[in-house]
Amino acid sequence: MNIVVAIKHIPSIADDLPVKGNNVDFDSVDFVLNEFDEQSIEQAVLVKEATGGTVTVVGVDMIGELDGVLHLALAKGADKAVKITGDDPAADSHQQAKWLAEAIKGMSPNIVFAGVQASNDLDGQIGPMIAAHLDMPYIGGVSSVEVAGDTATVNKEFAGGFGAKYAVSLPMVVGVQASTKPPRYAPISKVRQVAQTATIEKVAPSGESSARLTMKKMAPPVVTGHAEMFTGSSKEVAAKIVDLLKSKGLA
Amino acid sequence: MSNDIFVITEHMDGKFSDVSFEMVGKAKELANAWGGQSVSIVVGSGISSDGFASDSTIQVDDETLNRFNPEAYGKVIEALVKEKSPRLVMFGWSATGMDLAAWLSARLGKPCVAYVKGINIEGGALIVNSQIYGGKMMADVSPEGDMAIVAVLAGSFPVEAGQGSTAATQIASPVLLDGLKIKFVEAIKPAAGDVDITAQTKLVSIGRGIGSKDNVELAEELAKKIGATVSSSRPVVDAGWLPRTRQVGKSGLKVKPKLYLMLGISGAPEHLEGMKGAELIIAINTDKKAPIFNVAHYGSTADLFEVAEAMLELL
Incomplete structure (x- = not known):
């Protein structure tokens, strides 16, 4: 089994996102692995453990700092790491999907995993786009994957706890919502060890996306209402909340 | 065109x-x-x-x-x-x-x-x-x-x-629909047996800020004290800290309780979709720019663990 995971390196939303011109100021933000890609990497490794094969993780190197993410993926059970030397922090999902599809094509994958979405998917997610470029079927919102022979059985989640099970002839692209088991932990010592020994294959970006958006404006949302903020020490805040709950008969 | x-x-x-x-x-x-x-x-x-x-x-x-x-x-x-x-x-x-x-x-x-x-x-x-x-x-x-x-x-x-x-x-379908690679097998119904969070009047909802599975207990203690049930945002469920039946939001359940007390939830649009109709929303999150503060009625940027523990003492 050739198992491929396509990942996105995206601006962290844990901190403030400064704006420069009409986009995020990419020089002033930290880049992190898309949270759904953590699930996607885990799901790929689980499939490998069940069926055998190799897991190749591939992503676009947006700011020249993808190695750390790839080392972590290797420490968690991936076998190969590939970075596409995009070096364009503003490359949109369409452009990244084009580059990724070109790189993945040569890997002859049986199954491709991608995170179901990313917080910077302004122009949509890379998973379904990669599927379109590779002419493979796509199902997203997936929370479990089992592979037997050339068929994958996947569970897709709908709202409200409803879902559906599908059987898919491989190859396919899976958009992972959550892996069957929670992502495993890789100790720092193992990541360090991988970083010293691993080779990351570099691939030049190939192909250009023609579907574009012109950025007009980027700004924090206009606030129409704001919570009344409780200030003071934690004890004071707790007392104010308890008083509020009691006054409304909720405690 | x-x-x-x-x-x-x-x-x-x-x-x-x-x-x-x-x-x-x-x-x-x-x-x-x-x-x-x-x-x-x-x-x-x-x-x-x-x-x-x-x-x-x-x-x-x-x-x-x-x-x-x-x-x-x-x-x-x-x-x-x-x-x-x-x-x-x-x-x-x-x-x-x-x-x-x-x-x-x-x-x-x-x-x-x-x-x-x-x-x-x-x-x-x-x-x-x-x-x-x-x-x-x-x-x-x-x-x-x-x-x-x-x-x-x-x-x-x-x-x-x-x-x-x-x-x-x-x-009729404008294309032939034979030879499909994807086949529908069966529908999956919501897992039964757990508490129905959509039927609860009070929810203590935890997010990524709760930090680890061990800390879920604190939220459960607090919930018990005020007669509430613990629900969560998606990352908590994806991490395996709570069952999927407790997930509020787009891919989870839509809730409309009298009280929605949020500990460590930032308020991504997917989560808001599931709870914005709650009657009283109180959010505790250390990120003062968290979008949840644009939706919550009351908020605080205090440490959620300290606040929860202090509330337990007062209740």
Whole structure:
């Protein structure tokens, strides 16, 4: 089994996102692995453990700092790491999907995993786009994957706890919502060890996306209402909340 | 190329989702401004589709389309879009729309905007407003070219404007639906046995800020003290700290309790979709710019563990 995971390196939303011109100021933000890609990497490794094969993780190197993410993926059970030397922090999902599809094509994958979405998917997610470029079927919102022979059985989640099970002839692209088991932990010592020994294959970006958006404006949302903020020490805040709950008969 | 607007409606068990009507209402407004037609597209089998306010409704009816199948639905929608060349194709940013919008965009080489909150026409051109970075940023973009695809967040437009009585025109599938690689196997029902969070009047809801599985206990103690149940945002469930039956939000459950006390939840649009109707929302989150503070009635940036422990002492 050739198992491929396509990942996105995206601006962290844990901190403030400064704006420069009409986009995020990419020089002033930290880049992190898309949270759904953590699930996607885990799901790929689980499939490998069940069926055998190799897991190749591939992503676009947006700011020249993808190695750390790839080392972590290797420490968690991936076998190969590939970075596409995009070096364009503003490359949109369409452009990244084009580059990724070109790189993945040569890997002859049986199954491709991608995170179901990313917080910077302004122009949509890379998973379904990669599927379109590779002419493979796509199902997203997936929370479990089992592979037997050339068929994958996947569970897709709908709202409200409803879902559906599908059987898919491989190859396919899976958009992972959550892996069957929670992502495993890789100790720092193992990541360090991988970083010293691993080779990351570099691939030049190939192909250009023609579907574009012109950025007009980027700004924090206009606030129409704001919570009344409780200030003071934690004890004071707790007392104010308890008083509020009691006054409304909720405690 | 026409100035028509396609709305790809969504349904489950014969019932259309609110976002379908929201999009139809918006499509009517945009079609009027452009001098085109608003067209509701229904893909399925044996569904009653006469409840939209669009200028027309096309119902593609085929037994194979009885259940959502992204491959089959994608083929049908792609064929219709290629044949009619609408100016705009609207999907919901939902479990079904998320499988199709970006796929269609890449297939056709036409631009796509996701997480859509607003759509306007300025000087004849489309300006689309998108809520990205977990709700921390709003982007205004203009899709280039003669056709655009959008995926709309539920709750962005009024439902009523899309409700009407346009009679649907049934057509056969414009493409052959044999040889599909994706086959529907069976429906999965919500897991039974756990507490039903949609029926609770008080919820203590935890997010990523709770830090680890060990800390869930603190939330449970607090919940017990005030007669509440513990619910959560998606990352807590994905990490395996709580069962999926406790998840509030787009891919979880929609709740409307009297009290929604949030510990360490930032308030991404997906979560807000599931709880914004709660009567009293109190949010504790150390990030003062967390979007939840634009929605909550009361908030604090104090340490959630310290606050929870102090509350336990006071209650």
